[in-house]
Amino acid sequence: MLIKVQLHICVLLLWLLVNSVVVLTQVVPLSSTVERTALFDLRVSLGIRARYWPRKPDPCGNWTGVQCRNGRVIGVNLSGLRRTRLGRINPTFAVDALVNCSQLVSFNSSGFSLPGSIPDWFGSNLNALQVLDLTSSSVFGPIPSSIGSLNRLTRLLLSGNSLTGNVPDSLRQLSSLSELNLSVNMLTGSIPLSVSALGNLTRLDLSSNFLSGPIPPEFGSLARLSYLNCSNNSLASNVPAQLANLSRLVNLDLSFNSLSGSLPSGLLINLQAIVFLDVSSNNLTGNLPDLSTLSSTLSNVTLNFSNNRFYGSVNSNVSSFDLIDVSNNYLQGLDVPTGNGTFLSGNCFLRLPNQRSLNDCRAFYASNGLPFDGDPVSPVQPPVRKKDNNRLKYVLAGVFGGLGVVIIIVIVSVLLLKTCNKRSVSQRSANVEPVVEEGNTKDKSIPVDILSLTNSFKYEQMLQATSGFSDANLIKHGHSGDIFSGTLEDGFEVVIKRIDMRSSRKDCYMTELELYSKDMHTRLVPLMGHCLEHETEKLLVYKYMPNGDLSKSLFRPTSLVDDGLQSLDWITRLKIATGAAEGLAYLHHECSPPLVHRDIQASSILLDDKYDVRLGSLSEVCAQGVDNNQNVITRLLRISSNPESTPSGSAPAICAYDVYCFGKVLLELVTGKLGISGSEDSSTKEWVDQTLTFINNYDKELVSKIVDQSLIIDEDLLDEVWAVAIVAKSCLNPKPAKRPQMAHILKALETPFRVVREEDFSSGRLRNNSSRRSWSAALFGSWRQSFSGSINSQSQTYKDSNSGPKQAVRDNSQGSGANDRRFSSEIFPEPIDNNDVERP
Template identity: 30%
Template structure:
């Protein structure tokens, strides 16, 4: 008691209140000042990251970005994704009440920061997605207060120390995605009695069994050990984990049977055991009736499907594909009210498909292909109104297609090929609004082709059926079609000229029909066509010379028709891998390019063809062809002189007549908008837009190479134009390209110099890339660049890797450094341009979109992109994010490694599908590599890039790495001198889900760190 209170006893309550309020406030004020000083020092030691510029000496730390306080003291520091590139300074532990520290998604180097041992109250530590290296320290148990530890997505290596099992309070442990190659993990993890969440996925541990001691983790709810090189059997003790809700042991080498008690865990909701070597029968899930998702695909399970699965009221996702199951599908499996995805393809199942599928639940995917089912397709698959795909090919199904599928507006793919279906296609099915692929080959369908198709339909396969009648003139409206296979039907009449309007066609197969008449002559719109087969018809007339102008044509078969006349010389310019003009009535000399043994069977049964070199078994042209009469030499000078005079007079008159008009009217209609400092104007560009300067064309316009007078340099000019007025779609592409390229600057993104626009034409002027596109170098062999330089036969591996890194840097900038992020949507090798030093530039931003908010999926109005590069989710949803670019870039990586084109893995699959199929067969990756660059010195690098390409083309977007992760890994591959950054980063191994051969796949992936669950049901076509 103070002296004041003795003399003035009535003041005692006020004095006590003063001590209770003002003295603690003073202490807190001093604490805030000290912590502000500590944090400002920390900011300086971290090189002042831009994201924390709000930290200043005039405000309370509790209001700063990334800082949380409790009772006025700093208790949490979150510096997530703030581009920190320096080591953690010891200053951080001067915050005495710190219990949460999140440093994830940065570039922090060095070994595990032992200085954090001084943070005496630390409970939550997140170091994920950084550049940490070296081992987990043996004395890790000194962080004894930890409840949460996340070191995922780094480069930690070596054995995980047993001391990690001496963190008594630990609730969550994340070790996934590091470099514990051929290392071990300790059974002492089983001592963590409070552990609820254990993530060890994507680590190449030495082959190890699941420790028996793991059965002691009685509180464990989540166990994620995908692709950790597990061997042996699943221990029976795993069924003792009574709290277990999520078990993911996928992509390992587990064998033996599934423990019988595993499916008796009452709390189990998610079970993923796919892609192992499990055998035996599936245990009866008597108790595990709370299962939401179960995936046992890609094993060697036998026996029948237990009927108890039909009793699971919460079942959403059911997958048993690629096993050896027999018997019928239990009727009860059609009845769970929550069922959305049903996948049992590639088994030996038989019988009739339960007709109640779709009645009791809102099905989204129904995949039963490659079995032995008979009877009809269930009538009510789309009763719930959300069906996305029906995949039932390669069965013995019969009857007609249910009419209800034609009224299914959500439907995106129907694949019923290789069955015994008959009758006509429901008329409404052809025009179902969202349908993208219709694959009905090898059935008994009949009827005529429709005049209209669904606006977004890209793939129609009706080969080997009984379709009849003419190809409708309305085929010109099938504008998005990329694949049309109608071989071996009863189609008749002429091929309408409207078919040449289909500019996106890649494959056109009309062979084995009864088509007649002449071929349409204007085929120049087929700029993407790679395969044209019209053999086995009754076509006549001459072969159109315009076929020789198709830039991507690889396979041409016009055999067994009645074509006559000469073979157009332009066809010799094509880089054909197969050519068949046999059994026609052709005459004259074959193009010199085909006069070699590679085409010895291309001209059979054409009695009037000849060749000069007689390498082929054809007559000598000099003895068979009648030479045309030449103009008499005495008249030749007179004719030439007259022609010159007429030409000069015409030119002079034209120049005088239109000079004023061109200068005053024409040039005045053009508007120049600059984005860089220029040494030219529109006057230098417009007169040079001639065919002589044309170097390429695409779906949105023509591209010209134009010299700039005086500077000696060149620019590339893309002209987006239409005869009357700009198409709305092209106008949107033009505005997108101007908006994006006009506002961003990066060394690996093509530089937009200016745009020149008028009422009916838009010009985009870019820096000129001397070595054109990556596609030309990978797939355009024996060609010349527009500058006249002859291309080498191959790009060596170091240069390919350099190109990959450069392109990744451009995309990484777009995704992670632009605000808002930019999605390109059309990443492909032809849109990766190369300068004189083969440095890569990302080009063609006509389809690109800026996201409204970072992290949110972007809704696209229509499918964009190119066949072979399209991300799977495009087939089922218009809500996409930057992971669609990651998928496309993964295809580019596979192109670089394999030398194959994106749409040609083999004759039936895309490159990504082919690569995944080979990988699933566990064949050595070296078998995929381009033989022309298969140098033993680079095998490790090529293997890493190949795996990265597979990871990027994972079916589930959440399984794909980000472009930041892709770039980090690529930068670690090559020699140090190639790159400006040090060789450090996170290795992203192959994603856990093997691509579905049925073109529909789904998988649920939990993201690392503190990010939210990305949800389930990601589909592909």
């Protein structure tokens, strides 16, 4: 009986327990009609999809991101929610309905686009708010001073937006604030002292703004601070010694500023909890602080002192740290322990690779009045007996005499080979050499101070503009160096080429500077400046091109839901082709001597905001007929030279190579097939040969089989496409001497109708029947005559090709059919023997 009673009691207790759990877990429905209306208004103003906020179910238990307590709304989280199609059309900071949620504790729109300014009523009406998270919400404008009225606020997260103006002084009133994140905005002015009044702060992030002035010494009073990040600003002055009072500090990042002076002596002695310290890319100087105390107390410590002006020796075992970077300073020493996480390059260590030159180190230490231990000690020479001196004289006389004879022979041989090569090149590429009008030849001996033509930037400016040459700013790896995007201090966008002198030609950057010293032509990418401070790397600064290069702009991803591609229209493509031809015509015909680009492809054709062409990749430019190989022995051993150059510099450069590469660019524009101009493999050559079979000056309809299907073209536009295809085929002739000059190509692209319509005899139409040649014959005349070996073709000048098209006339003596066949065969001459084919 007792057992039965006990069993009943257990069942009763279990029943009571289950019912209490159900009661406790049951969500109380939203009881406030005002708040219900506010949520529905917010649903409409933000365009929240019904799948997240359904209309009929109660918001407290069924709406994603809505949190309630006792039937009242205490939290709204928009992070991860998606708008309806109508809501995405014109999103704004439309959250006025929240003013009626008087008990709101948390508002989070992280990652949810709310373009607009923060309303003033946030501070005056949401008095219960404890968490305000607007991270990456597209918010702009100033931070309202009314935020200071939220005296219960513990977390204020506004990073990743476009906030402007100063940090409001009213933030001093947020006495409960534990986390303040204003990073990655456009805030200006100095750091207000009001921030130092926030005694409960544990995390403070002001990085990636435009803040200036000193770091407030009052930060040392923030005793609970464990995370402080002021990097990527324009902060100046010294690192305040009061930061050493932050005994709980774990992370300190002051990198990429303009801080100067030495680090406080007691900084690392007192910061015993620090595991991450970054003061890189400043103007700090003096001795490194003693690191021995850290190495003995902590593990996994990361220290970055790089890109400053620290000097002296390293006074601790740097290999004991998880990562330490002291590169690009002026530290010295003989024996420095290294490890996998130790970076010591760009200093004055005598026994380590990749250090500064001794002259640079000596000059630095001498200018600062410091001793430098890198001065080599002259070895003691043993006394030489008089008898041995005479023998040494005879040996040296024989050696230098023989060496002099060898040098004379080498010089004579080089002069003879140069003479022979010039004759060979002039004979074999006579039809490719541009002819300059007499009297227009530019003086080659005009003295120009190249470096004074553009701005000279400091290396620290370049680091700040590119976020330390970070991977996020890397555009691509170019032939001569890595290409980075950057933003200067005044907000001007630039592109920076970083040339590593250890892996590039020593004069590759001078090639571009010399080119710009001749003429800042409008078709060359504008050079804004340079930074030549370091021997190991040189930096060239160019104007940023908003539309990138042709390889990226021919097809661009759209913002549509299906992630489609938007194709450039034909008018824009023809504009690009004409602009590129104009730039090459300048190099080939207006420069003296003629210059060969040698790297024409879609990626070197840059486009500004109006799709106007600017030629880039100018590091390979050289004069026509010049051997770019710097090895004299290689020159002497090369008995015969190919008259056509490749970018490797293995043979003298000729303009016909640019013409061939430009022909492949034209094929890309016509067919829409990407990667043709930048490839030399067999599959690309096979595709080009097959495509050229569809280009025929007899039949326009054949071109429609290879035209980019994304183009919408009418009959007139198809004539233009046909004309450009004909020009492309003429550029891709296997024999360099049979390709047209760039001046003729430019004229053809400027008036493409006259290329096809005045030579179209399929309908039996004849132009003015006279003994004069037609416009197209005038366009390609000098090229054809030079191909046939006529000496008189040398008199055809660039002036003739630019004097405007002649009146279209034809010689009627042979009949239209004969003339048509003769013209087409001369535009596309076929080699007699398949073995007699020259390739670029």
